[in-house]
Amino acid sequence: MSLLKVNDLVSYIGLFTILQGVSMEIQQGEAVAILGRNGAGKTTFLRTVMGLVKTRSGSITFNDASIIGKATHKISKLGIGYCPEDYGVFDLLTIEENLVLATHKKNAATRDRIAYVLDLFPDLKLAYKRHARTLSGGQRQMLSVGRSLVNSPALILIDEPSKGLAPVVIEKMALALKEIAKQSTIVLVEQNFHMALIVTDRYYIIDEGRTVHGGLMKDLENDKELQQRHLGL
Amino acid sequence: MIMNKLANMDRLRWIELVLLAVAFIVLLIIPQISGAATITMVSRIMIFAVFAMAYDILRGFIGVIHLGFALFIGGGAYFVGILFFHQGATIPMLLLAVVGTTIYSAIWALIVGKISGKSGMLATAMITMAFSEIMRNLMTVWRTVTRGEDGIAFRVPAPFNDRTMMFYACFIFMILMAFVLYKFTKSPTGRVWQAVRENEQRAIFLGYNTARARTIALLVASIVGGLAGVMFGLNSRFVNTEALGMQMTYDAMLYSLLGGAGTLFGAILGSTVVILFQNFLLDLRPIHAIFERWLLFFGALYIVVVMFMPHGIMGYYNAWKEKRAQKKRMAKEAASS
Numbered sequence: 106m107s108l109l110k111v112n113d114l115v116s117y118i119g120l121f122t123i124l125q126g127v128s129m130e131i132q133q134g135e136a137v138a139i140l141g142r143n144g145a146g147k148t149t150f151l152r153t154v155m156g157l158v159k160t161r162s163g164s165i166t167f168n169d170a171s172i173i174g175k176a177t178h179k180i181s182k183l184g185i186g187y188c189p190e191d192y193g194v195f196d197l198l199t200i201e202e203n204l205v206l207a208t209h210k211k212n213a214a215t216r217d218r219i220a221y222v223l224d225l226f227p228d229l230k231l232a233y234k235r236h237a238r239t240l241s242g243g244q245r246q247m248l249s250v251g252r253s254l255v256n257s258p259a260l261i262l263i264d265e266p267s268k269g270l271a272p273v274v275i276e277k278m279a280l281a282l283k284e285i286a287k288q289s290t291i292v293l294v295e296q297n298f299h300m301a302l303i304v305t306d307r308y309y310i311i312d313e314g315r316t317v318h319g320g321l322m323k324d325l326e327n328d329k330e331l332q333q334r335h336l337g338l
Numbered sequence: 339m340i341m342n343k344l345a346n347m348d349r350l351r352w353i354e355l356v357l358l359a360v361a362f363i364v365l366l367i368i369p370q371i372s373g374a375a376t377i378t379m380v381s382r383i384m385i386f387a388v389f390a391m392a393y394d395i396l397r398g399f400i401g402v403i404h405l406g407f408a409l410f411i412g413g414g415a416y417f418v419g420i421l422f423f424h425q426g427a428t429i430p431m432l433l434l435a436v437v438g439t440t441i442y443s444a445i446w447a448l449i450v451g452k453i454s455g456k457s458g459m460l461a462t463a464m465i466t467m468a469f470s471e472i473m474r475n476l477m478t479v480w481r482t483v484t485r486g487e488d489g490i491a492f493r494v495p496a497p498f499n500d501r502t503m504m505f506y507a508c509f510i511f512m513i514l515m516a517f518v519l520y521k522f523t524k525s526p527t528g529r530v531w532q533a534v535r536e537n538e539q540r541a542i543f544l545g546y547n548t549a550r551a552r553t554i555a556l557l558v559a560s561i562v563g564g565l566a567g568v569m570f571g572l573n574s575r576f577v578n579t580e581a582l583g584m585q586m587t588y589d590a591m592l593y594s595l596l597g598g599a600g601t602l603f604g605a606i607l608g609s610t611v612v613i614l615f616q617n618f619l620l621d622l623r624p625i626h627a628i629f630e631r632w633l634l635f636f637g638a639l640y641i642v643v644v645m646f647m648p649h650g651i652m653g654y655y656n657a658w659k660e661k662r663a664q665k666k667r668m669a670k671e672a673a674s675s
Binding site: 155157176177178179181182187189193194195196197198202205206207209210211236239252256 | 526529530532533536537539540542543544545546547548660664
């Protein structure tokens with residue numbers, strides 16, 4: 106059974122049609138990369154799944170139920186966590202408050218999840234009572250990813266976690282995401298091919314708003330011609 | 339455990355606690371050592387502190403600009419005035435005024451909540467301003483009940499007819515409302531308010547129904563603002579259409595901004611500083627007629643605050659505290675490494 110199934114999705118912003126036919130299936134427990142050049146429609150795809158961009162046609166089903174037309178907060182409550190590319194943390198709240206805010210309720214399970222996040226990202230533990238605005242870019246990204254984990258979502262959508270980070274931090278983040286992928290289903294939008302290679306097993310390539318290719322990451326790693334054609338590597 | 343906590347407390351926290359204790363004691367003894375004018379002025383400060391805290395919930399915590407906030411202080415005062423004047427100054431009438439004000443404030447909160455969910459921040463600000471003007475005009479033309487712009491002077495029931503008792507009622511009211519609002523801001527609901535203020539879309543990503551959070555904030559702020567209006571009526575023993583005027587909303591805005599929006603305590607500080615300063619300027623009238631125009635000085639004060647302390651007194655103080663803590667942390671890290 107597919108956890109997320111997208112079929113021939115067309116979505117638009119104002120007068121512009123951005124996605125013009127995206128299709129993909131994500132199985133439970135998979136880590137899948139969405140690759141493509143700048144402006145291909147990768148971020149819009151995630152935003153469409155979250156209900157932030159309007160759909161013209163096509164279907165999105167999550168756990169076999171359609172989520173098209175649902176309000177974003179209801180989609181989130183169904184079990185889809187989202188880390189936007191601008192981190193999406195609340196600067197004026199502390200790390201603790203950011204994490205607790207995401208849990209909706211305080212109980213033993215959420216306390217365990219917060220402990221799991223802090224184990225995964227020890228940097229956050231050290232700065233637990235500090236306001237998010239005082240954190241570095243890497244720490245903010247860790248908080249963003251960590252926050253999406255505290256509710257144990259069935260699916261996590263992560264948008265370019267490597268953006269603007271130093272190579273050493275990217276390496277750290279990639280290893281943490283690899284660890285998360287052992288327990289959760291991940292859809293990772295990424296420009297950094299090296300990071301996608303570490304974290305994910307399968308990929309889809311989006312180009313000009315359409316899914317143009319899909320397969321295993323290890324095959325893509327060896328296919329230089331495909332990398333050159335669609336990713337410009 | 340409490341003793342341990344006290345022993346480990348930072349020196350600055352000690353100073354803060356001592357200052358709070360001093361303020362508490364000063365407020366307790368004011369009626370014993372001051373004249374009627376001071377007692378009435380401090381009662382007014384405490385009522386407006388609550389009104390400004392209620393405004394701060396909207397502007398400072400969830401980010402709604404409500405330009406018709408006078409609806410609540412004016413509404414509460416009119417409920418008291420109309421009932422006492424026409425039905426008699428009794429405790430049952432006071433209770434009726436409290437219930438009526440609560441329902442009236444809740445209805446306005448739900449209307450504004452519906453509008454703010456559909457319109458932008460600017461449209462909400464303009465529509466709420468129009469609401470308070472409509473209400474003010476309604477009170478002006480409904481002369482048989484409200485006596486129009488002349489307003490209603492009325493008696494208040496015992497024990498509120500005694501200035502000292504009224505002072506302590508205002509004191510208890512302020513402490514109680516500050517506690518309730520503080521608890522709200524520290525609750526999960528309060529954290530969602532702050533998240534919505536900072537970035538509504540991010541709060542939605544986390545699964546929060548932000549329209550509902552905004553309506554809850556409007557309900558809390560409007561009802562507390564309305565209750566401040568009931569106290570305002572009891573303290574003034576007079577109400578006219580000025581209670582529903584824009585100046586009331588501007589006052590709440592100024593107190594909250596000057597003290598520090600989004601801090602609650604800033605609203606108390608702001609109303610204290612502004613009302614004391616206003617009275618100080620009025621006392622200077624015999625020296626020069628310019629002091630009659632105290633609004634001139636307030637305009638200048640407002641510009642200075644916005645330019646040099648955009649987050650108000652408490653915002654400035656909190657930023658300084660954070661810097662201090664960061665310096666301490668860095669020194670500790672340097673020492674340990």
